[in-house]
Amino acid sequence: MEQNVSQTTASDSKQKSADTLHNLLQSLGQNEAKPNKPLSKLAEQVVKTFEREEQEINERKISVNPVVAKFAAWYEKLRNAMEIRDEEVILRSSIERILKRRLLLGGNAQTTAEPLVRELIWARYLADASVPESMVQKVEHTIDLWLQLRFKVINQRKFSVSVLNQWIYHLMSSDLVHLLSPNVEKETVNNFMYQILKEDVTLEGESEETKNAQVYLAVRRAFSKDDLAFLRFHLFSLFFGRLTAESLDHIAEGFMDGYSEIVKQLSYRSRERVYIYVRRRAAAFLILEDVMRVHKSSVRSFIQDEASFKDAVMAACESKYKNISQKVRTAIIRSVIFILTTKVIFAFMVEGTYERIVYGYINFLALGINTGIPPLLMIIVSFFIHTPGQENSDRIYDYIDKLLHVDNPIYGSPLFIKAGKEKRTVLTVVFAVLWFLAFVISFGFVYIVLNDLQFNIVSKGIFIFFLAVVSFLSYRITLTANLYRLGEKQGLLTPLIDFFFMPVVRVGRKFTEGIAQINFLLFVFDFLIETPFKSVFAFAEQWFRFLHDKREELG
Numbered sequence: 075m076e077q078n079v080s081q082t083t084a085s086d087s088k089q090k091s092a093d094t095l096h097n098l099l100q101s102l103g104q105n106e107a108k109p110n111k112p113l114s115k116l117a118e119q120v121v122k123t124f125e126r127e128e129q130e131i132n133e134r135k136i137s138v139n140p141v142v143a144k145f146a147a148w149y150e151k152l153r154n155a156m157e158i159r160d161e162e163v164i165l166r167s168s169i170e171r172i173l174k175r176r177l178l179l180g181g182n183a184q185t186t187a188e189p190l191v192r193e194l195i196w197a198r199y200l201a202d203a204s205v206p207e208s209m210v211q212k213v214e215h216t217i218d219l220w221l222q223l224r225f226k227v228i229n230q231r232k233f234s235v236s237v238l239n240q241w242i243y244h245l246m247s248s249d250l251v252h253l254l255s256p257n258v259e260k261e262t263v264n265n266f267m268y269q270i271l272k273e274d275v276t277l278e279g280e281s282e283e284t285k286n287a288q289v290y291l292a293v294r295r296a297f298s299k300d301d302l303a304f305l306r307f308h309l310f311s312l313f314f315g316r317l318t319a320e321s322l323d324h325i326a327e328g329f330m331d332g333y334s335e336i337v338k339q340l341s342y343r344s345r346e347r348v349y350i351y352v353r354r355r356a357a358a359f360l361i362l363e364d365v366m367r368v369h370k371s372s373v374r375s376f377i378q379d380e381a382s383f384k385d386a387v388m389a390a391c392e393s394k395y396k397n398i399s400q401k402v403r404t405a406i407i408r409s410v411i412f413i414l415t416t417k418v419i420f421a422f423m424v425e426g427t428y429e430r431i432v433y434g435y436i437n438f439l440a441l442g443i444n445t446g447i448p449p450l451l452m453i454i455v456s457f458f459i460h461t462p463g464q465e466n467s468d469r470i471y472d473y474i475d476k477l478l479h480v481d482n483p484i485y486g487s488p489l490f491i492k493a494g495k496e497k498r499t500v501l502t503v504v505f506a507v508l509w510f511l512a513f514v515i516s517f518g519f520v521y522i523v524l525n526d527l528q529f530n531i532v533s534k535g536i537f538i539f540f541l542a543v544v545s546f547l548s549y550r551i552t553l554t555a556n557l558y559r560l561g562e563k564q565g566l567l568t569p570l571i572d573f574f575f576m577p578v579v580r581v582g583r584k585f586t587e588g589i590a591q592i593n594f595l596l597f598v599f600d601f602l603i604e605t606p607f608k609s610v611f612a613f614a615e616q617w618f619r620f621l622h623d624k625r626e627e628l629g
Contacts, residue, residue: 113377116269117478123262124366124373133206138195139618142611146196157412162299165199165255170247170303173217175605183221187214189612191254196611200254209254216253219317220246226326233330241306241333248307249317259370260298263363268293270477271352274488277344287312287339292352297359302340309336344491351489357466357560358473358485364390377478384471391467394558398461401554406456409547410449413540428532440533447537448544455548459555469560486561513577539585545575546582 113121154164172193176186188210194200224242227233272289287309294300294308313332314325325332365386369376377383430436476483520541524534 111378111479113478114481116266116481120262120266120366121374121377124259124370126258131206133208135203136191136195136205136207136209137203138192139615140202141618142615143196143198143202146193146608146611147198150197150199154408159301160299163301163304165194166247166251166301166303168194168197168199169250169254170243173243173247177221179605183214183218186217187211190250192612192615193608194254205254212253213250216249217246219319219322220249222322223317223326223329226322227329230326230330233333244303245307245310245317248304251304259367260363263359263366264293264297266477267297267352267356267359270483271355273482274484275348275351276488276490277348278490278492284339284342288342288345288348289352291339291345292349293356295349296353296356305340306336309339347491348489354559354561355473355485357558358470358477360558361387361390361394361470362474362477364394387471387474388467391462391470391558395461398555398557401557402456402459402551405547405551405554406452409452409544409551413448413452413544413547428530433530437528437530437533440527440529443527444533444537444540448540451541452544452548452551456551459552461555462559466559470558473560509577516575516577542578542582543585544582545578546580546586549575549579549582 150168154168157167159167169190172190173186176189191200191205191210191213195202195205220242224238227238228235268290271293272286275285275289277285277288290312291305291309294305298304300308310332313335314328315321317325365383366373366377368390369386376386473483473485476485517538520538521534524537529537
């Protein structure tokens with residue numbers, strides 16, 4: 075009997091071993107039957123770019139004194155807070171500001187190049203000891219080319235000098251950004267996004283070139299956060315190619331034609347509809363770039379590991395959602411400083427002067443309300459801003475998976491825009507009347523409240539002006555909070571809020587753009603304060619270098 079039990083146990087053990095081996099072989103067979111999903115043709119090119127190894131430049135780098143850099147960085151933070159700009163364009167705008175200050179005061183390419191690079195390193199726009207000394211010659215050459223182009227176009231006497239100056243500074247500063255701080259990976263994902271989305275947009279009756287240009291501009295605005303200067307530069311580069319000594323004469327001769335085409339594309343009537351469509355899909359590309367940059371050393375194998383890749387996408391989403399709060403706080407602080415600095419001019423110089431002359435006294439209640447309410451409203455709005463959740467992360471991952479493995483992925487419905495002017499129908503007339511009514515109700519309500527508070531006409535105008543500006547800045551902050559939201563989320567009160575809020579926002583946008591053009595305080599900073607300030611920085615750095623050399627001599 076014991077022998078039978080032993081035989082049975084041995085038989086069971088063999089059977090279990092056979093079953094285990096069978097399951098193992100079956101599992102291996104399943105793995106073999108499920109190969110890695112191949113990348114799409116476009117995704118393959120993106121992966122190759124991230125796999126590219128960066129070449130180390132074995133050359134002496136430019137270094138600046140850390141004490142000078144600390145003070146310069148503080149100054150730049152204060153100066154940038156006085157303007158409403160996205161972080162992505164601060165470097166370009168700073169380069170433009172430095173160029174204007176140095177060139178308008180009699181400088182040229184040779185005297186501007188090295189101080190420009192050193193100022194950018196002072197302000198920590200470029201890392202210390204990261205820029206090779208040979209870069210100064212490249213910067214000088216680039217500045218000289220654009221100044222030569224300006225001179226040749228002016229000699230044609232076909233162009234307004236003031237308009238040409240603005241364009242040259244925009245183009246020059248944008249070109250220098252790509253020279254000093256190239257970002258090949260971001261440009262690659264930007265072009266990847268363009269190649270994907272251009273197939274989803276149809277502009278009826280328009281040429282393929284116009285459609286492609288509009289999608290390209292929308293992608294650059296939504297993904298790269300390009301401002302007007304960058305948009306002009308990229309269209310200029312598409313139209314003419316890169317400005318070189320060989321192409322200089324050709325570009326100068328055709329500058330007027332290029333200018334006209336660029337203005338046409340930038341003022342295309344349906345550009346905002348294309349931009350909104352593209353912006354609602356940008357989150358997936360932003361997350362994809364972030365994940366691929368983090369895992370750059372093994373990006374191909376990492377993408378093929380589906381579980382790890384999904385975890386990384388989800389973690390990136392969560393990280394970005396948390397960073398949104400910091401971005402919102404930064405945007406609010408900058409907006410409040412921007413409002414207060416411009417408010418000083420309007421409230422005290424205009425409103426106070428008017429009341430003293432007309433009424434013989436200053437209404438400090440109205441002045442206090444005018445100064446305090448707009449920043450307070452912006453802070454209140456920030457409490458109602460919410461970040462996306464898990465559902466949004468799931469949508470982002472699903473779309474990224476399609477982007478990497480499907481040749482023509484589509485998210486949502488394609489965009490179709492009819493060409494020509496829309497026919498005037500009863501419905502369009504009704505919408506126009508309702509839109510006008512929204513303006514009347516929104517601004518009329520504010521006017522009545524201010525009238526009850528006994529605001530004079532100037533105080534009313536200033537309050538409405540800054541209320542509109544605050545509304546627009548609050549809307550921009552809301553867009554920042556929704557940067558990583560894929561698609562659009564409509565609340566129950568969204569249509570009602572849009573009805574009363576959008577008219578004020580649109581007016582605020584016009585006002586904000588006007589402030590940027592006539593901000594006297596910025597002129598004071600850039601020419602009356604910054605020039606001597608930076609001269610002190612330059613002297614201090616040379617002095618510290620002199621002391622360092624003397625100390626070295628003792629050693």
